[in-house]
Amino acid sequence: MDASKPTTALFDVYLRLRPSSATDKERFLDVEHSQTDEPTHITIHPPANDHRKRAIERFAFTRVYEEHAGQREIFESTGVLPIVEGVLGGHGREGRDGLVATLGVTGSGKSHTILGSKSQRGITQLTLDVLFQHTSPYLVSAETSPTTFQSLCSADVSEAQLHPASAFLDSVYTPGENGGFSRATTPALVCESTTTRHSTLYNSPGSFPQPGDSTSSSAQQQPVFDRLYPSLAKYQNTPSRQLPTPSKPNILTRSIAKLTSHLAQDTSFLAAPSSKRYMPRVSTLPQIPPTDDISLDIDTSAEYAIVVSMYEVYNDRIYDLLAASSTNGSKTPQKRRALLFKPTEQSPDRKVVAGLRKVICGTLDEALLVLETGLHERRVAGTGSNAASSRSHGFFCLDIKKRRRPATHTAGVSGPWSSSTLTIVDLAGSERARTAKTAGATLAEAGKINESLMYLGQCMQMQSDNARTSLVHGGVEKMVPFRQCKLTELLFSNSFGTSSNQHKAPQKAVMIVTADPLGDFNATSQILRNAAMVSGRSTPVQEELEAALAQLSRVQQELEVTQVLLEEETQRRQEAEASWQRAEDRAEEVEAEIREEMCVEMEGRLVLEQRRWRAARDAEMDAQDEHLDRKLELLTQQMSIFEDETAGQENEDPAEIMTPTKVDKKATAVHEARESAGAVALKYTELEDENAALREKLAGIEREREQLRSPSKKMRVLKPSRRWQGSGGVSLDDV
Ligand SMILES: Nc1ncnc2c1ncn2[C@@H]1O[C@H](COP(=O)(O)OP(=O)(O)OP(=O)(O)O)[C@@H](O)[C@H]1O
Known part of the structure; x- marks a missing residue:
């Protein structure tokens, strides 16, 4: 198999159902239980009053978690831990990037799953806990070792500004006269600078203020972090070290805010951060579920650094959540600078969010504080669907830097840093304006959110199709259109291995789809449809669908063949028609020629017949004339004989002459001679009449022949001539 091509789905998709608060709604989603295995299938029934008459749909997931599933169960069994191990890398191996994301309709429990609640930790906090538990003996200290810090800075390929956690937190929470990078004042704090040991770190552009700046140089001040947490080991969970309770309710984190019901409707302060900032108390953050019993396989021959960064995709632009630029001391919030997702000089074949502020965390508490600080910046707003709805897609990134540890603490050289990133994404939820009752900017935000989720759905479908195509048919994969928006670019750009970065191809990601079985049917079914397809798992319905598709494709192929045959047949028919037409034309020509020839022949025969007829007539007339002449001659001879005899008698004896016998004979x-002459005269008259009639007929025939001069006319005339023949006229044969 070609390794450069992904042949399976990019995600393992899990479904988590949330307990629904709505009691008046109909449940549209059922989980299919199995005797032996964990549930993996669900069916959704359209509402009874569904005017679109949609069918019952069945979806498959890697696993389905029902309402009672807790945070720890989700964390342990959704494959997050193997991803964390993969990011850390095994013995002597570099880690590989990992992604954990949630997807769902607004209010379905995405943030609850990823970031937890007031009382429970989410996947992010649990991951941090497990990570620090296992890596803390092997973590380098950027606080105490400028060389290590420098090496980390130069190993980072994303043009980022790296900061040790204490310096970052100091700069955020230390009061400043003109604000500087400090976004809020922390009351009653006295500090001494401990950051002088890293003075060189602060000279880079955009870096945090140097110790000695007006923002942090007060002799009376101690860095907030140091004051609150004198040592990294001690600042955790020390009730006696609690900060004075601020005048406002301590709703500093988004996750806490979401569960604070009495303030649930008023979330405006979350969208526009107050100029006053109080460092959240680690001890107030949720501690459960515990993770002490979870073990992780890590490379103990390496040393690690954990670098935290956070950004959000808001209105299709990337904003750093750790860039302390919200107020900058002034009352009006500063315009935030959008960051670019691009290849950098040090990372030409891989896109990174360039110019992020990254914080090197040495302990879990530092990481949690950085997380809370970033979440404070993230956009949330109260909507009709969720009292604290995410208005942006939140990205929480853990860069795990790893290098070979020197043989001893005192001797040996450390290897170069390698880096892999675990990205935890809390996507904003799709929402319908009618249900969410949003307006103005919040409605516009929802539009952008829905748009980006639509593109995400398209990419997921395409990727899923590709995975199926290459798996089932080994077919040609289609290009996943992930450049349509920032969200899909961030999620998919580096997901497809190239020949140059194959060894760093990302791990199979975990997608947790959240759904409310009593929520919005339309929105939820759409999400489930997209997500179930991306899982690459096949349900019986899908199998049927695939079989139907295969059948369809066969029929289509047959249709194509038939179409080709039809085209050939049509062409043949057209050729035959053309040839038939030519033959007809030719037949007409031949017919005309034959008619012409026949006509000529007929004319010849007519002339011949005429001649024969004339000859016969002439011969008959000659014979008649001859016959008549002979009779006349005979008559003349008899007359002369008679006259001679009469003259002889006058000279002879009258008695002799006047004998009766002689007289009778002569009479x-x-x-007889007279009778014969009368018959000849009568016959002559009859012949004369017959001759005249024949001449008349001949004249008629000649007229007719004149009319038959043109062949076309001839034929037209010939046909009626048959009628003429039938009506007693003279036929050609007669002629
Ligand atoms: N599994 C769960 N158990 C208990 N409560 C839950 C669960 N899932 C969600 N909730 C609660 O439901 C409310 C809404 O959840 P959440 O804010 O996580 O939704 P969301 O999907 O992130 O919404 P949005 O997309 O608008 O940000 C919160 O008060 C949350 O605590």
């Missing part, structure tokens, strides 16, 4: 001969 009979004369009578």
Whole structure:
């Protein structure tokens, strides 16, 4: 298999159902239970009054957690721990990037899962706890070792500004005359600078104020962090070291704010941070569930540094949540500077959020304080769906820097730093304006949130399709359109291994989809549809769908073949029609030629017949004439004989002459001659009449022939001629 191509889904997708507060609504989601295994399938039923008549849908997930599932169960069994181990890297191996994210409709429990609540820790805090528990013996100290700090700075490829946690917290919470980088004053604090030992660290542009600056140089002041937490080991959970209770309710964190019901409706202070900032007390942060019994496999031959950074994607722009620029001492909040997600000089084949402020944390408490500080900056607002709804996609990043430890503390050289990042993402929830009852800027934010989640859904679908295509058919993968918005760019840009960064290909990510089974059916079903597909798991419904799709594709192929055959047939038919047309034309031509030839032949025969007829007529007339001539000659001879005899008698004996026998004979001969001459004359007259009739007929035939001169006319005339023949006229044959 080609390693440069992802062949399976990028995510393992888990579904977590939240206990619903709504009692008046109908439950639309059912979990399918199995006797042996954990539940993995759910079905959703459209509401009874669904006018769209949608079908019941069935979805599969890596695992489904029902309402009673606790934070620890989610943390332990969703695959977060293997991801953390992967980020740390095994013995002698570099770590690989990991991603844990939540996805769901607004108010479905994403932030609860990732960031916890007032009483319970979320995945982020639990991860930090486990991480520090296991790595603390192997952590380097950036506080005490400028060389280590410098090496960490130069190993970072993201053009980031690195700061030790104490310096960062001091700068954020130490009161400043003109504000500087301090966003809030911490009451009654006296400090002495301990940061002088890192003076060189503060000279870089955009770095925190140097000790001695007006913001932190008061002789009466002690850095807040040092005052509150005199030693890293002691500042944790010391009730006697609690800060004075601030005049405002201590609602400094977003997660705490969300569970503070009496302030739930008034969340405006979260969106526009107050100029006063109080450092949150670690002891007030939730401690449960514990993680002491969780073990992690780590490389004990290495030394580590844990670097925390946080940013949010708000209105499709990236903002640093640890950049202390909200107020800068003035009352009006400063405009925040958006950061770029791009390849850098030191990271040409991999995009990073450039210019982030990163904090090197040596302990869990430092990390928790940094987390709380960042969450304070994150945009939240009260909506109709959630009293403290995230208005941005929050990214909490843990860079695990790792290098080979020197053989002894005193001798040996440390190896170069390698770095891998665990990114924990709390996505903003999709929301419908009608349900969320948002307006103005909050509505516009919702538009951007929904848009980015729509693009995320598209990318997830495409990626899932690709995974299935390459797995099932080995087909060509489609390009996942992850450049459509910042969110998808951040989530997917580095997910696809290239030949140059193959060894650093990210681990399979964990996506926890949260849903309220009594919530908004439309929004939830859409999220489930996107997420279930990305899991790459196949449900029977999906199998049926795939079978149907395969069938469809077969039918389509057959259709294509049929279309090709049809086209060929059509072409053949057209050719045949053209050839038929040509044949018809040719037949017409041949017919015309034959008609012409026939006509010529007919004319010839007609002429011949005419000649024969004339010859016959002439012969008959000659014969008649001859016959008549002979008769006339005979008559003339008889007449002359008669006259000769009469003249002889006049000269002979009258008695002799006047014998009766002789007289009778002569009279009979004369009578016969006269009768014969009358018959010949009658016959002559009849022949004359017949001759005249024949001449008339001949004249008629000649007229007709004249009319038959043109072939086309001839044929038109020929057909009627048959009628003419039938009606008793003269036919050609007659002629
Ligand atoms: N599994 C759960 N158990 C107890 N409470 C929960 C659970 N899930 C959510 N809640 C509560 O429901 C409320 C809303 O949850 P949350 O803020 O986590 O929603 P969300 O999905 O992050 O919403 P948004 O997208 O608007 O930020 C909170 O008060 C939270 O504590």
